[in-house]
Amino acid sequence: MATRYLGAAVRRVEDPRLLRGEGRYLDDLALPAGLEAAFVRSTIAHGLIRAVDASAARALPGVHAVYFAQDLGPAAMRQMPIAAPHPLLIQPRTQAPLATDEVCYVGQPIALVIANNRYIAEDAAALVAIDYDPLPVVTDCRCALDPSAAHAHRGAEHNRAATLTAHFGDAAAAFAGATLRLAERIEMQRGGAHSMEGRGVAAVPSPDGMGITLWSSTQAPYMIRRLLAAHLDWDESRLRAVAPDVGGGFGPKAVFYPEEVVVPLAALKLGRPVRWIEDRREHFQATTQQRLQAWDVEVAADSTGRLIAIRGRGVHDAGAFVPYGVLLPLSSLWPFPGPYALQALDLSLDVVFTNMVPTSPVRGAGRPYANFVIERLVDRVADALGLDRAEIRRRNFVPRGNFPYATGMTYRDGSKVTYDSGDFEACLDKAMRRAGYADFAARRVAAAKRGVRRGIGVASYVEDTGAGPFEGVTVRVQPNGRVHAVTSAASQGQGHATIIAQICADALGISPENVTVTSADTGALAYGMGTYGSRVAVAAGSSAFNAAAVVRAKALRLAASLLQCASDDLTILEGRVVRRSGPADTGLDLALLAAQLSGTPGIPLPDGFAPGLEATDYAPIGATATASGTHIAEVEVDPATGAVAVVAYVVVHDCGNVLNPLLVDGQILGGVVHGIGNALFEQMVYDSTGQPLSSNYGEYLLPLASEIPLIDIAHIETPSPHNPLGAKGAGEGGTIPAAAAIVSALEDALREEGARFAKHPVFPEDVIEAIHLGLCVREVVPSAGAGGGLLEIAGG
Amino acid sequence: MSEPHAIALSVNGRAVDAKVEPRRLLADFLRRDLNLTGTHIGCEHGVCGACTILLDGTPARSCLMFAVQADGCEIVTVEGLAGENGNLSSLQQAFSEHHALQCGFCTPGVLISLTSLLDASPDPDEATIRDVVSGHICRCTGYQAMIHAARAVAGRDACGRS
Numbered sequence: 001m002a003t004r005y006l007g008a009a010v011r012r013v014e015d016p017r018l019l020r021g022e023g024r025y026l027d028d029l030a031l032p033a034g035l036e037a038a039f040v041r042s043t044i045a046h047g048l049i050r051a052v053d054a055s056a057a058r059a060l061p062g063v064h065a066v067y068f069a070q071d072l073g074p075a076a077m078r079q080m081p082i083a084a085p086h087p088l089l090i091q092p093r094t095q096a097p098l099a100t101d102e103v104c105y106v107g108q109p110i111a112l113v114i115a116n117n118r119y120i121a122e123d124a125a126a127l128v129a130i131d132y133d134p135l136p137v138v139t140d141c142r143c144a145l146d147p148s149a150a151h152a153h154r155g156a157e158h159n160r161a162a163t164l165t166a167h168f169g170d171a172a173a174a175f176a177g178a179t180l181r182l183a184e185r186i187e188m189q190r191g192g193a194h195s196m197e198g199r200g201v202a203a204v205p206s207p208d209g210m211g212i213t214l215w216s217s218t219q220a221p222y223m224i225r226r227l228l229a230a231h232l233d234w235d236e237s238r239l240r241a242v243a244p245d246v247g248g249g250f251g252p253k254a255v256f257y258p259e260e261v262v263v264p265l266a267a268l269k270l271g272r273p274v275r276w277i278e279d280r281r282e283h284f285q286a287t288t289q290q291r292l293q294a295w296d297v298e299v300a301a302d303s304t305g306r307l308i309a310i311r312g313r314g315v316h317d318a319g320a321f322v323p324y325g326v327l328l329p330l331s332s333l334w335p336f337p338g339p340y341a342l343q344a345l346d347l348s349l350d351v352v353f354t355n356m357v358p359t360s361p362v363r364g365a366g367r368p369y370a371n372f373v374i375e376r377l378v379d380r381v382a383d384a385l386g387l388d389r390a391e392i393r394r395r396n397f398v399p400r401g402n403f404p405y406a407t408g409m410t411y412r413d414g415s416k417v418t419y420d421s422g423d424f425e426a427c428l429d430k431a432m433r434r435a436g437y438a439d440f441a442a443r444r445v446a447a448a449k450r451g452v453r454r455g456i457g458v459a460s461y462v463e464d465t466g467a468g469p470f471e472g473v474t475v476r477v478q479p480n481g482r483v484h485a486v487t488s489a490a491s492q493g494q495g496h497a498t499i500i501a502q503i504c505a506d507a508l509g510i511s512p513e514n515v516t517v518t519s520a521d522t523g524a525l526a527y528g529m530g531t532y533g534s535r536v537a538v539a540a541g542s543s544a545f546n547a548a549a550v551v552r553a554k555a556l557r558l559a560a561s562l563l564q565c566a567s568d569d570l571t572i573l574e575g576r577v578v579r580r581s582g583p584a585d586t587g588l589d590l591a592l593l594a595a596q597l598s599g600t601p602g603i604p605l606p607d608g609f610a611p612g613l614e615a616t617d618y619a620p621i622g623a624t625a626t627a628s629g630t631h632i633a634e635v636e637v638d639p640a641t642g643a644v645a646v647v648a649y650v651v652v653h654d655c656g657n658v659l660n661p662l663l664v665d666g667q668i669l670g671g672v673v674h675g676i677g678n679a680l681f682e683q684m685v686y687d688s689t690g691q692p693l694s695s696n697y698g699e700y701l702l703p704l705a706s707e708i709p710l711i712d713i714a715h716i717e718t719p720s721p722h723n724p725l726g727a728k729g730a731g732e733g734g735t736i737p738a739a740a741a742i743v744s745a746l747e748d749a750l751r752e753e754g755a756r757f758a759k760h761p762v763f764p765e766d767v768i769e770a771i772h773l774g775l776c777v778r779e780v781v782p783s784a785g786a787g788g789g790l791l792e793i794a795g796g
Numbered sequence: 797m798s799e800p801h802a803i804a805l806s807v808n809g810r811a812v813d814a815k816v817e818p819r820r821l822l823a824d825f826l827r828r829d830l831n832l833t834g835t836h837i838g839c840e841h842g843v844c845g846a847c848t849i850l851l852d853g854t855p856a857r858s859c860l861m862f863a864v865q866a867d868g869c870e871i872v873t874v875e876g877l878a879g880e881n882g883n884l885s886s887l888q889q890a891f892s893e894h895h896a897l898q899c900g901f902c903t904p905g906v907l908i909s910l911t912s913l914l915d916a917s918p919d920p921d922e923a924t925i926r927d928v929v930s931g932h933i934c935r936c937t938g939y940q941a942m943i944h945a946a947r948a949v950a951g952r953d954a955c956g957r958s
Contacts, residue, residue: 011892012892015891015897019874019884022834024833025833025836027827027833027837028833117828196844196901196933196934197838197901247899247900248899248935248936280839280841494898666895666936669941670935670938671938673939674935698843702935705930708939711938734938
C-alpha cells in the first residue's frame with residue numbers, strides 16, 4: 001500500500017467551507033422555533049442567596065420564562081458529577097447546575113432567562129433582583145491553608161481539596177550527600193483559553209418526544225452525554241450530544257458545565273429548542289481557566305552539573321469547585337523529571353479551593369508549570385557552576401539509545417512511567433545550529449549598540465501524548481464510490497478530518513477530496529472519549545488506519561472472488577480495483593463493490609461477506625507516546641521601559657512520524673504564541689473580594705501578530721512503537737516550554753544587573769524592578785492585596 | 797420600546813431593505829436577519845476583529861456599529877469574497893495553501909482586512925501585512941501563516957481577487 005498522502009503537506013479538506021464563511025458554529029445553527037437564553041450569574045464571589053425577585057423580568061414582553069433551580073427540578077439542584085473522580089479528593093465539591101443557596105464565585109449561574117432573542121433575554125436578566133448575604137472570601141491560594149484563612153465553602157473545615165505527591169528514590173539521602181543545593185521559590189500564573197468562539201449550548205427536543213439533542217461547542221460530546229445521562233438518570237439512548245464546528249477549544253471546552261444541564265432542562269420544559277451563547281465577559285468569568293501554582297523547591301547537583309534530585313512543596317489554585325477532579329494538578333506532577341535522568345524526586349502539591357471560577361487544563365495543562373520549575377532549576381545550577389545553559393542540559397538528558405526509559409515515577413495503577421522513544425540531544429543540537437547559538441555573543445554586542453539588552457534562553461521538554469484508551473473511526477465506501485469516514489473525535493481546528501482523509505486515501509487508492517469526514521456525534525458512532533492531551537491524531541488516526549486497511553482487504557477479497565483471481569494479484573488505483581499486471585479495464589470500481597455489499601432484495605451476499613464495504617475500529621492505545629523537543633528564544637529588553645520583545649524563536653520538535661507537516665507546524669506555531677502570551681502578557685487579576693478585574697481584552701492581553709517574531713520550526717522523528725502510525729501528539733508541545741525559554745532569555749539579557757525571574761508572566765514593571773534592585777522577581781501579583789490588584793510601577 | 801427604523805443598504809452587491817430596532821448591532825443584523833453567518837462575534841467590544849466587514853470599502857467592526865448606521869452603505873462580508881462563479885479568491889486559496897486557518901472563527905475578519913489591504917496596495921511588505929494582521933486576535937495559528945499567505949498573494953497578483 002503506497003503512502004502518497006500521509007506524511008505530505010496535504011491541504012485541508014476543512015478549508016473551503018470555512019474560507020467561504022460557511023462554517024456552522026453553535027450560533028450559526030438553524031433552530032426553527034428556537035428561543036435564546038441568558039444566564040443570571042452571581043455578582044459576588046461568596047455569599048448566600050437571601051431573596052430573589054424575577055417578577056419584572058417575567059413581565060417583560062418577549063420573555064418566555066425565568067427559571068431558578070427549583071423551577072427545573074431536582075436535576076438542577078443536585079451536585080453535578082466529577083468527570084474524573086479520584087480517591088485523593090478530600091472534598092469532591094462540584095456545583096449544582098443553578099445555585100440554590102450558596103454562591104462561591106463571581107459568574108456562578110443562578111437563573112436562566114429564555115426569550116425571543118438574546119437582546120430581550122439580557123434585558124430581562126438585568127431585571128432579576130438578587131439579595132445576597134456576603135460571606136468571607138478567599139482568593140489567594142498561597143494563604144488558603146492558613147488557619148486564619150476564610151473558607152471558600154460555608155461549613156467547610158478547611159480549603160484543602162487534595163494533597164498530591166510524586167516521589168521516587170531517596171531524596172533525603174541525595175540532598176544530604178550533594179555538593180550543590182539550591183533553593184528557589186517559583187510562581188506561575190497561566191490564564192484563560194480565549195478560543196475566539198466562546199462556549200455555547202443548544203438543546204433541541206426530539207420531534208418524536210423521545211429525547212433530546214444537545215449541541216455544544218465542546219471538545220468532548222461523549223463525555224457530555226455520559227455525564228448528563230448519569231446526572232439526569234436517563235438512558236443514554238435518549239440523549240444525543242453533537243459538537244458542530246467549534247471555534248477553538250484549548251482545554252476548557254472539555255469540561256461538563258452547568259449550562260449543559262440547565263439549557264436542556266429548560267428546552268424540555270418549554271418543548272422548544274433553546275440556545276445559549278457565551279459572550280466574552282462570561283468567558284472571563286464562568287469558563288474554566290488556569291491560575292496560580294506556587295512552589296518552594298530545591299535542586300541537588302554535583303560539581304560537574306549532574307542533577308541528582310528535586311524536592312519541594314507547592315500549592316495549586318483549584319477555584320471554587322473541582323468538576324475536572326485533580327487531573328490538572330496531577331498533570332503538573334507527571335512531567336517530572338522532564339528529559340533528565342534524576343536519581344530522586346520528592347514533591348507534594350496542595351490543591352486548594354478559592355472563591356474564583358474553577359480551574360481546569362488550558363493548552364499544555366500542568367506540563368508548562370512543571371517545565372517552568374524544572375527549567376528554572378536547571379538554569380540556576382548552570383549559573384551557580386558557570387556552565388553553559390545548553391551544555392548542562394546535554395549532560396543530564398536521558399541518553400539516546402536508552403529508550404524505553406523508566407523515569408522512576410509510577411502511574412496511579414502502579415505501572416511505570418516510561419518514555420517510549422526520543423533523541424533529546426539531537427533536538428538540542430539541531431535547535432542550537434538553527435538558532436546560531438554559537439554566534440550569539442555578536443548579536444548581544446550589536447543589540448547593546450542599539451541601546452537594548454539581548455538575551456538567549458533554552459528550554460527542553462518531554463510530553464506524554466496520545467493517551468488511550470481509544471477514539472473510533474468507521475470507514476465506509478458508499479455506493480457512489482465516495483468514502484464516508486465517521487469519527488468520534490472532536491475537532492476545534494486541528495485538521496483531524498484531513499489526517500483521516502489522507503489515511504483513507506492512501507489505503508483505498510483515492511484522493512482525499514473523495515473522503516467526507518463527519519465527527520463528534522454520539523448518534524453516529526457508539527463510543528468516544530474527547531480531545532485533550534494531544535491525543536486525537538494518534539488515537540483516531542490509528543483507528544482510521546486500521547479500519548481503512550480492513551476495508552481495503554475486503555474490497556480486494558470481494559474483487560478477487562468476482563474476478564476469479566488471488567487478492568495478491570490486485571491493487572487499487574483511482575478508486576478502482578485492478579490487476580497489478582494485465583489489462584486495466586477488467587477492474588471493478590469500489591462503487592460497484594460497495595453497492596454489491598449494500599444488499600439487493602432477495603439476493604444473498606457473496607459467501608463469507610458481511611454487509612457493507614466498511615469497517616469500524618477503536619484502535620487500542622495503551623502506553624503514551626513521548627513527544628519532546630527544545631526551544632531557543634531570544635529577547636531584547638529596553639532597560640528604560642522594561643519592554644520585552646521576543647526577537648527570535650527556534651523550535652525543534654519530535655512528534656514521531658509527521659502525518660502532515662502543514663498541520664503539525666500550525667499546531668506548534670499556535671502553541672508557541674500561546675506560550676508567549678503566558679510568558680509576557682496573560683494574567684487573570686482579581687481583587688481581594690474575588691471580583692475579576694480582567695474581563696475584557698483591554699485588561700487582559702493576548703499576543704497579537706505585532707508581538708511575534710518569525711518562528712523557525714524543524715523536526716526530529718523518533719517513531720513511537722505504540723501505534724501503527726508511529727506518530728506522537730503535536731497539539732501542546734509549542735506551549736509547554738515557551739515561558740521557560742523566554743524567561744531564561746530575559747535573565748540572560750539582564751545578567752549584568754543580576755536580575756532574575758522565577759515567575760511568569762513577567763511584565764515591564766517587573767523588569768524595571770529587577771534591574772533597579774538587582775533582585776529576583778518571584779511573586780505573581782497577589783489577588784488579595786493593596787491597590788486592588790493593579791500593578792504599581794517602581795519609581796512612580 | 798423603540799420603533800423599528802427602515803434601512804436600505806447593499807450587502808455583497810445585493811440591495812437589502814429592512815426594518816431594524818435602533819439598538820440592533822450590524823453584526824447581529826447580518827447574521828440573524830440576512831442569514832450571513834460568516835461574520836463572527838468574538839468579543840463584542842471591538843478588539844478581536846472577528847466581526848470585521850467592509851463598510852463602503854473600509855474595514856469596520858460590525859460589533860461596534862448599529863445596523864441603522866449602515867443605512868445607505870455598501871457592505872461586503874466574507875460571503876462576498878469569492879468570485880461570481882464561486883471560485884475562492886487568490887487570498888482565500890493562499891490561506892489554504894499556507895494553512896493560515898485552523899478553527900476558522902477569526903478567519904472571515906482577517907480575510908476582509910487583508911483583502912482591503914491588497915486592494916489598496918498590491919505589494920505590501922511583510923511589516924505592513926503584520927501590522928494589518930495585528931488588528932485581529934487569533935488563538936490558533938500564531939499569525940505567521942496568515943502573513944506568509946498575504947505575502948504570497950502580494951507577489952502574485954494585484955488585487956487578491958479571482
